[in-house]
Amino acid sequence: MGIGAAYLIMATLVGLDSGIKGVIWILEVDYWENLLLGGFGLTLMGYLFGRIAGVEIIQRKKNHKWVGIKYGYLTLLTGTIIGSTLGFIQEGLDNIGTQASPFEDYYFKPLFLVTIFGSIPVVLIGVWFGRTIKKVGKEEQGISNGF
Template identity: 45%
Template sequence: MTERDAKMIGSKQGFISVGLGLLIAQLIMTAMISSDKGFFKAFFWFTTIDYKLNIFVGAFIMLVCGHFYGQLAGKAILIKNRNFILVGFLCGMAVLLTTAFLAGWTGFIQEGIDNIGTNDNPFEDYIFKPLFWVTIFGAIPAFIVGIWFGRQIKVKGRKLDKMYSTQQQL
């Protein structure tokens, strides 16, 4: 197993895990809104909000983080033989927290920057509150997806190792 292979496996699994995380976030939002508006309107909740840009920037940041932290996880699990559960969970939380923190700056730049020096606290409203709420609602899904992510890296690494050993025997 080379470091390049480990990073490639981690990156691919990172993208898959981010997709799963975005699906879970969509389902959480749909469940929270559906009691008031019905399932169809709740499923398309993102079409009626004023912060669409924040959501799309957040999804993009999450994909980039999935790639970056996925590479780190692949190397840690497959090259350094670290515990896949711990690495998966830590990388899942890192993706969640990094995304929430960086995506909050979109709203801060759009609206909050004008409120600096007023009675409003834009750092709290646009950075810390979103980070808090995303962490509250995302910690358990990040834990579950993170463990799955770490396990997938380990499984894919074993398959690649078997393939390499079979080729060397021939």
């Protein structure tokens, strides 16, 4: 859901300038490998953080909304770092020590923009995700307790 939300945000932003071409924006960018790796990173980190969130919500009885939001942000930020690292390795390493600012270009700016544009989806999806984990946990506990 998060990757779909990110795609729609970009399609909307690109569509403001180029109309219907915003829907196929991903076919027009030169950094599709970074996006693909970032999507993989989001999926991987979502899986890993989802397991941790499940433990916090079901076993430790933490607030499902805050846990979902916390791990949503962690997934977003680590997935962005994974995707940004490819661009940094491809182009940024050569610019270290020059007037260019590769750490700003390949890490700070993407993290800043993704956090700004991704905050509302992260909160909404995080709350939904946390509630879903809590619901599944209750169902499994009910079955194991004979209810």
